[in-house]
Amino acid sequence: MALNEATAHELITRLQQREVTARELVQATLDRIDAVDGQINAFISIDAEGALTHADEIDRRRAKNEPLGPLAGIPIALKDVLCVRGGRTTCGSKILEHYIAPYDATAVAQLRAADAIIIGKTNMDEFAMGSSCENSYFGPTLNPRDPERVPGGSSGGSAAAVAADETILALGTDTGGSVRQPAGYCGVVGLKPTYGRVSRYGLVAYASSLDQIGPISKDVEDTALLLQAIAGHDPRDSTSIDVPVPDYLAGLKDGIKGLKVGLAQEHFPAGLDAEVATAAQSAAATLADAGAELVDVQLPVAGHPEYCIGTYYLIAMGEASANLTRYDGVKYGHRAEGDLNLQEMYLRTRSEGFGEEVKRRIMLGTYALSAGYYDAYYRKAQQVRTLIRQDFEKAFTTCDILLSPVAPTTAFRLGEQTDDPLQMYLNDIYTASVNLAGIPGISVPYANGADGLPIGIQLLAPPLEEAKLLRMAYALERTTA
């Protein structure tokens, strides 16, 4: 097996045993990027020189037996929504095409402290708005499993890069499913941690109350490793949770005997794609074989797309409409050329700089927050959000983990849904409610559809129960192996 195809936990051992060097490993991923990324387009920026220099430094330090971080020498790709000091951070947008971040995101600083090697920044739907990675100013990313299909979104670049072995690890961000759905479509593992478990400082905001950084990797153990490196309280993020981080690897392989896995009937409606439904039911059955107990639960609000999708989009777009006001051409980023007064400068800058989907969401969000509509839309959405959270709380009184599909279908074709935003939004029916409730969720590849494309299973846990969630995911992964 080529170096770039291995997992982080295998490679960490091999690096420690001096079987391979960080330089060889980084070179292998760079070679792979050279070979395939022209087609897949998973990356927006690649820092080959910086990565190799960093790899040499790690190798030198290892040679001197200096202490090294837990991810020493492991290549990682970052969704281009995370600020890396001195590097370009575009958010997949023309408006930030040449923006150089003046600081490191906390998660990036944590990766540096862990001695991981940042190899590049990955493609994404502009400002993380999308479910297909087609809304990027830098062109769409293709699904490595089938180049006619989308990789999912918005962290499509990160998921595709891991799936195509262009990197060992990646970080994505998940606002309504943006880590889990592309992980599902590309056949890799993707975790959205509890809201507040990973600092958002330096994550360019789409929807502040929903955004969360999450690991994308080839297997569950790698996800645990990467979560370990980035989780924790950050005084610079007021919404981050000040609770000690447990050891996610300690009990990972302890099995799931006695754990209760809940299935909500609402997640299996009549019209659901048969393959997807069968895969989820089969996954539940195999977990039962492995010692879990299956229970039926009800999610009368959280299980209904008509509540969740509306609520999710009202809140996300409302917050986004304010979060994106700062891209006005004044301080940084794209500014319209010409002899313009202030109003014209704003209008032209934003008209030129933002893509269609971003404009749509800013306008809808602005509308939802407007005087006279606020109560009917934004405030109402917050009320439904509380009901959704309560729904999950109640469900978790009778089970440890909830199991559902990640997405209603396998990866769709490029262009298939771009003309129908509403259809596109339905990609989030299993994932958006999870962000609204702030609970952790993981997407684990489980089966393949008749089209040969992966079908992912989503597992959910109560807030801060990532260790239990990972244990269940690990068990599920074993049943598919």
Next chain:
Amino acid sequence: MRYETVIGMEVHVELQTASKMFCGCAADHFQVEANTHICPVCTAQPGALPVINGRAMELTAMTGLALHCQIRPHNVFARKNYLYPDLPKGYQVSQYELPLCEDGWVEITSEDGPKKIGVERVHLEEDTGKLQHTGRASLIDYNRAGVPLMEIVTDASIRSADEAFDYLNKIRQVVRYLGASSGDMEKGAMRCEANISIRPEGSDEFGTKVEVKNLNSFRAVRNAIAYEVERQQQVIEEGGQVRQVTMGWDEQMGVTREQRSKETSEDYRYFPEPDLLDVHLEVEWINRVGRELPELPADKAARFSEIYGLNQKDIAVLIEDAAVAAYFEEAAQHSGADPKSVANWVTGEIFRRLNDEDVLIADAKVSPAALVELLALVKDGAINQNAAREVFTELWEKGGSPAAIVETKGLKQISDTSELDEAVAKVIEANPDAAEKIKDGNLKTVQFLMGQVMKETRGKANPQLVQELIKKQLRV
């Protein structure tokens, strides 16, 4: 027809915290090189997040308590959305539905005596940057962006420019006493807007209000209100209607000018700031802040009247500045000090010097102890008033001990009868006409002879004794 003026005020006060409202940058921005107190947070770099300045919360709660407000235990910050280059994020983090402090009052002095002005709310927000227009370009300094800003909003119970002036003065006193703000309007640390309307006297309905912005000095507040009231009366008397507009005060021309019509009022699309958690203030914390409030101007005034028996005019002057009041008190409490003469000296000589030389009392070289010692020397007859002024001048300029200055300058009052008898005799001899006048009953001329004796003794003679001796020698 006679009209009644109805005014509500909004005062913005910059808090004197070490750091800004949501980041660690220094909050100081006055005469600081442009864009040197900035960071990713206060310049709204993508991905940067706010963290609440606890001290700003505390200073606002202190102000609220000092203004007799209820302090809300559950606080929510909100985004106020609007687009302007001095506002880096495109929204101002402020408080909307749930302000920190509500329902208080301030007592002011009106024509009819003491009067309470209702304080509807005191809330916390962040300041904007500063724009500078140079020819065809505009420059922005973000040093001020994110500086904690407290907004104090009254009800519509202010009835005149004088009341507005006094209200503003009371607010400034309070924030200065609390150490919450410098309150310096000329430095922009306190900024003011007034909502002004008029109505026929006796009417309960409010007239159309006009918002006047840009009131950057106490003078501007008084003049702008007076001007605007006059303007509105004229509009009505000419058969017109006052329109609801926002006006700016043009200090130079002394007029209000329309800035924008309120008919196209902006929709700020307030919503709870998702980057901040709600702030829950413990009752114990609120109580502690209340307990630790320093003595406030009104309480100090009452106490000064009771303990020191001072008149209202002196009290008003003394308590204006807490440091001056403390100086007075330190002196007045010295054993043997006479509070009234201390007050006279502080409000007289010391104030004249502070104002003339633009120095703070904290920097004065005359200590309260030295002042008391000086007054004791006068009282005991060791020096006269003339000499006292001379000693004071020396103390003010160089400091030191009054007794030592009297000694080295030879200012000790001459109260020795035989020595003075000689001087008086000499003066009478030199001024026979004056002596005659006095003998004829023109006692005013005694003053003239006294002056001559003072001259003779280089100002050191005990004036009372001199007067007695003149009368005695002339047998009147």
